[in-house]
Amino acid sequence: MPAVLPAVLRAACFALVGLALALRALPAAAAEPIQVGSKRFTESYVLGELARLALQQGGVAAVHRQGLGNTAILEQALRSGQIDLYPEYTGTIVRELLKRQPAPGAPPPTLAELNTWLAPLGLKAAVPLGFNNSYALALREADAQRLGVATLSAVAALPAATAARLRPGLSHEFLVRADGWPGLQQRYGLQPAAPRALDHGLAYQALAQGQVDLIDVYSTDAQIGRLGLRVLRDDLGFFPRYDAVLLMRANLPAAALAALAPLQGHIDEAAMIAMNAAVEIDGRPFAEVAGAFLRTGPAAAPAAPGLLALIFAPDLGRLLGQHLALVAGSVLMAVGLGVPLGVLAQRRARLGAWVMAAVGLLQTLPSLALLAFLIAWLGRIGFLPALLALFLYALLPIVRNTVAGLASVPAGQRDAARALGLRPWAAWRCVELPQALPTLLAGIGTAAVINVGTATVAAFVGAGGLGDRIVAGLAVNDTQRMLAGAIPAALLALAVQAALAGLQRWLVPAPLRGAPQRPGAA
Incomplete structure (x- = not known):
């Protein structure tokens, strides 16, 4: 047993060094292909795929980093060089990115004016795609007829008691945008009930089920026609024009611009609605819909793939690899810091209380809030902030179980080790660690299994993994x-738990195992 432990510790050290080298190599690897980003709604996914395919057809290597988040995250990724372009809308560029408030009735800026401000x-901004996708508010047709409203002014003129019974369900970004709910409410004097924040993909379902009465929509959403909604x-004229363009870094290579040029003016509103419908209603993959449009224009939809086909899609290996990299890297880092912290906390009771309080506090932080903080602090999205967030979440079970395991070692055995003349390090390695190892490994198992689940949230910041599928499904309300x-993530958690149980049987002598332990047992 003592001979095995140094080898395990050395292997962990080599793994940490390898992880550090891999992280250092990430920017260089990501700089080769053109990085196309997209926001977290159907149309942005489809347009991102169209851009990727157009680049590849033009002989330019490209990858699509899907569903990176809202406008602020995409802007930060673009300006920091983590992505090279993403589909955006002129109204959003003017009001959200440039923070300009055009006078009511002012003509929309030209592309040349936009680029003067963006320089x-x-x-x-380049490659105007050919359609306008404006914000709007919509409600059920039956409600519109009952209330006698067809315009936003008519909604504002409703009696206060009637307006207060309207239950808005608005997307998170619309609730805070300058060209969203705050400005719209002020312009029209709207006084409905307090809005409920919903993911855009779920808002239509909530409206159809009668859970909300008023939602924000994009004018090219396929669900508007499918559900027969009244668009107010x-x-x-509060909303500006939202002409679709590609927002990009000013130094995008000329070859990439040339490859994207065939998209210019090629997509009208009807075509965009049809592509959105192919994804949201027919259940077709984003890449398939985009590829069909580039080849022949909108075409008849084949049968939607079944659950097994979606699970074993060609991207499964890549997503599993990304997921495992996040989990393994974060847990190894947490072991490297958490075990020494646990030893220190067990040896120094007063300091230990502060250590346990600190790692306990980290565990209470909401994952998206922690990711947002790390993105702002690091100035980048993707793998690194997700890895650090998972590392912080993994600390508590490892530190706690290290303390508990060491505390369970009988004092008599420590005294015997000292009586035999063992130095403190030798006593810890040969006496205390073997006794504490079952509990310590249980803590590592807990951290690993928790991180398998938590790593799905990393998809919200472009870190990849199995969460990509969950986020994409959420965007189009596709269960x-x-x-x-979700199913591969759950199976991966079970596999990780089984692997760690096997590792425990290999490392821990039978007399020290006692009752079978599961990850989480302290």
Whole structure:
């Protein structure tokens, strides 16, 4: 047993060094292909795939980092060089990125004007795609007829008691955008009930089920026609035009621009609605829909793939690899820091209380809030902030179980080790660690299994993994697509738990195992 432990510790050290080298190599590896980003809604996914395929057809290597988040995250990724372009809308560029508030009735800026304003940021807008996708508010047709409303002004003119019974369900970004709910409410004097924050992909379902009465929509959403909704006319002209363009770094290679040029003016509103419908209603993959459009224009939809086909899709190996890299890297890092912290906490009771309080506090932080903080601190999205977040979450079970395991070693055995003349390190390695190892390994198992589940959230910041499927399914309200990510993640958690149980049987002598332990037992 003592001979095995140094080898295990050395292997862990080599793994940490390898992880550090891999992280250092990430920027260089990501700089080769053109990085296409997209936001977390159907149309952005489809347009991102169209851009990727157009680049590849033009002989330019490209990858699509799907569903990276909202406008602020995409802008940060673009300006920091983590992505090279993403589909955006002129109204969003003007009001959200440039923070300009055009006068009511002012004509929309030209592309040249936009690029003059974007130049100091190192960005430019190019390749106008050919359609306008405006924000709007919509409600059920039956409710619109009952209330007698067709415009936003008519909603604002409703009696206060009637307006207060309207239950808005608005997307998170729309609730805070300058060209969203705050400005719209002020412009029209809207006074419905307090809005409920919903993911855009779920809002249509909530409206159809009668859980909300008023939602924000994009004018090219396929669900508007499918559900027969009444889109309220913006009669005061609050919303600007949202012409679809590709927002990119100003130094995008000329070859990439040339490859993207065939998309210019090639997509009208009807075509975009048809592609959105192919994804949201027919259940077709984003890449398939985009590829069909580039080859022949919108075509008849084949049968939607079943759950097994979605689970074993060609991207399964890549997503599993990304997921395992996040979990293994974060747990190894947590072992490297958590075990020494646990030893220190067990030896120094006063300091130990502070250590346990600190790692306990980290565990209470909401995952998305922690990711947002790490993105702002690191100035980047993707693998690194997700890895650090998972590392912080893994500390508590490892530190706690290290303390508990060492505390369970009988004092008589420590005294015997000292009486035999063993130095403190030798006594810890030969006496205390073997006794504490079952509990310590249980803590590592807990951290690993928790991180398998938590790593799915990393997809919200472009870190990949099985969460990509869950996020994509959420964006289009596709349960099967979500299950195609959730089921492999659950099976991976079981596999990790079984592997760690096997490791425990190999490392821990039978007399020290006692009752079979499961990850989480302290």
